[in-house]
Amino acid sequence: MILRKTLSASALLSFALLTACNTTPATDLTSxxxxxxxxxxxxxxxxxxTPRDLAKTLGGTVLSWDNADCGAADSEVCVALMGMNINNTAQGEVSSTTAQLHAQSLAAQASRKVYIEPNKNVFSGGGSMTAIMGGSMSLWAGGSMSLWAGGSMSLWAGGSYSPLPQNSTLWQQIRLQQAQALAPNxxxxxxxxxxxxxxxxxHPAxxxxxxxxxxxxxxxxxxxxPQEEGTLGVGGYGHGTNVAGIILQIAPEAKIMPLRVLGEDGSGDVVMVAQAVDWAVAKGAKVINMSLGSEDNSxxxxDAINRASTRGVLVVSSAGNANLGKITYPANNAQLKGPGDYAVSVGSVSLQDVKSTFSNYSNTLExxxxxxxxxxxxxxGMVAAWSGTSMAAPMAAxxxxxxxxxxxxxPLNDVTKKMIGTAxxxxxxxxxxxxxxxxxxxGRLDLALFLQNVIK
Structure with a gap:
């Protein structure tokens, strides 16, 4: 199955009505x-x-303009993000040293501190498809997937059974049935x-x-x-659909806000991820799931996650799938004091509670x-099984x-601590x-014990 959409033509930002230190949030200026x-x-x-003057001075493209909190004690809140291409070698590649020298040059031009970091394809979603079950929706009628025949996730609600029979054992592992009974909403x-x-x-689900x-x-x-694109079984195609479906099996009455930042190969840019976090907060998300990561600390x-934390939004991120003794970012920052009060990092175990062979591990993993x-x-309209820390994270979300x-x-800032402490x-x-x-x-998520400790 192949699904693609035509990208819109490149267009310039309109700068006419923008001035510094007004109340326009960055999410309204998404390029x-x-x-x-x-x-x-x-x-x-x-x-x-103004965006026009800044672009002219620094030679980049303004991607977002966050001056809603300009004048606050934390001056870094009042920032612009600018996209830049720096071709300094015959291959067009830029070393970190060259980038920092360029940042110093930009800072001198703008008479202020400028921070620069790699952007393109820095983040990736982890995990792999392990099985495809069933065919089209019409083939499921009367079978184990017949609950989907009505085309509504609400048919799975009730709090006393496993939404997908294929997951019955792992739902028992995290005590989903008891958790849904404790949280009937x-x-x-x-x-x-x-x-x-x-x-x-x-998808009917x-x-x-x-x-x-x-x-x-x-x-x-x-x-x-934000429609998925690609070929089923190839690259990252199906990753986000699986992640969203896991969340809804656990919390069937929640609403999913789909935000696409990764391409069909499963990779995406720093600025896309940051803008998506800001967008999610501005549009009313209470929980953000990030089944993606980077080896580098962006x-x-x-900064975007920190802004989300100050607004009481909980952020879940996956630990990575390279079987390494360190976890990816932003998961590795989830234990930091402050923003970490609203964040949790998640690795993977088997049905026997043994560390998954692929899961990263670290003393910073929560x-x-x-x-x-x-x-x-x-x-x-199909069902597929995936494996990865990307699948573990949405269980927490x-x-x-x-x-x-x-x-x-x-208090809200104790909720993720309780989830970690009741494992x-x-x-x-x-x-x-x-x-x-x-x-x-x-160790491993226990939804029932967690809820017993946080809800009235």
């Missing part, structure tokens, strides 16, 4: 320019700045932004379960149609959840949606002993 940039620069704004009123490859917007289309955005193609993305062969919707759909008995201890399992203290503070 319609589909050009890709090697580097992204963060430029502090000053009174009198099933995430009602909670919007979860899925920052990913997009989703299959026409999502009908009635998506936010208003006015809140959708495709940052990769610079339009408002200041641009972390939680693990089952991430192997997780069945969920797939593009084209769905659990947070269950909690936020109920009255809380703890099932996996360190007594002999196979996990080499990873002591590197599979979370305690």
């Amino acid at each position: 319609s320019n589909t050009a890709r940039f090697d580097y992204v620069a963060t430029v502090p704004l000053e009174t009198g700045d 099933l995430g009602d009123g909670v919007t979860v932004a899925v920052i990913d490859t997009g989703i299959d917007l026409q 999502f009908q009635g379960s998506l936010t208003d289309p006015a809140s959708w955005r495709d940052f990769y193609a610079a339009d408002n149609d 200041k641009v993305v972390q 939680l693990v959840a089952p991430g192997e062969n997780v069945a969920a919707p797939a593009p084209g 769905g659990g947070l949606a269950l909690a936020l759909g109920q009255p809380l008995k703890v 099932f201890d996996v360190y007594d399992i002999s196979a996990n002993r080499p990873y002591r203290d590197m599979l979370g503070d305690k």
